[in-house]
Amino acid sequence: MTMASSDVQLQTTGPGDGALARPRATELVTPEGRTSISDVVVGKIAGIAAREVDGVHELVGQGMGAAVTGLAQRVTHADGRSAGVHVEVGEREAAVDFRLTVDYGVSIPDLAVAVRGNVMDRLQSMTGLSVKEVNIDIVDLYFAEEDAQRTERRVE
Amino acid sequence: MGSSDAPGSEVELAQAIATAVRAVPGVADLSPGRFVEVATYGARARVRGVMVRQTAESLDVEVHVCAQYAGALVLTELAALVRESIRQSVRASGAGTVSQTDVVFDDVRVE
DSSP, X not given: OOOOOTTOOOOOOSSOOGGGOOSSEEEEEETTEEEEEEHHHHHHHHHHHHHTSTTEEEXXXXXXXXXXXXXXXXXXXXXXXXXXXXXXXXXXXXXXXXXXXXEXXXXXXXXXXXHHHHHHHHHHHHHOOEEEEEEEEEXXXXXXXXXXXXXXXXXX | OOOOOOTTHHHHHHHHHHHHHHTSTTEEEEOOOSSSOOEEEOSSOEEETEEEEEOSSOEXXXXXXXXXXXXXXXXXXXXXXXXXXXXHHHHHTTSOXXXXXXXXXXXXXXX
16 A cells, blocks of 8 residues: 555545545445544544643634634534644544643643653554654643632632 | 345344444444434434445445543454444344445544
């Protein structure tokens, strides 16, 4: 098989089964049938894997921020696990982009290495995709103390 | 086996398949698909997430699955389990053998 470029469109082989004529899901063809993994699945696994790393506070969606993201999620019944994650999936490779906030005090370079490692591990073992690149965009810091103070003052 | 290939039997088969697939550990649920509804339609029944295509010489099945997230999840292995359970349930219902089973993972669910 040839090297998959980053954005492989699956050519739909076989006579018109419409249901599988969808773009971009990783497929594994065996004699007993196909196994397809949708991009949503890849994105969610990547999101969960990033969150598993201690020091990652939250993943944040693109654009206007939490309010709009929250509204969009309510409307579409999406759970937030793939917000802040963008995946590009080819036949056997994937690229992942994250937007995330981290806890204040962690070493961002070390954290990035850990996120990269965990995401690559999880995706490789769960979906068989090898992850070519993981781009991490740290968009904000999270201060745990600030939150605590704020709640204290309100209680008084 | 004397079972006829009456038009209604596709839905029954799909129902048997749906039950079998739901029982596979690692499967959270069947999924109705992300775009056009994936289902087998019958007289008074609709089985979402399972598509059965029966012709004279072949029996193709397509199932759409929502997987259960767990540390040990391996989607290809889960697909193999799903395939095996479908094979067994089809054989048990006496509808012959499955020629192709397509397994599509539409979603993952985390508790």
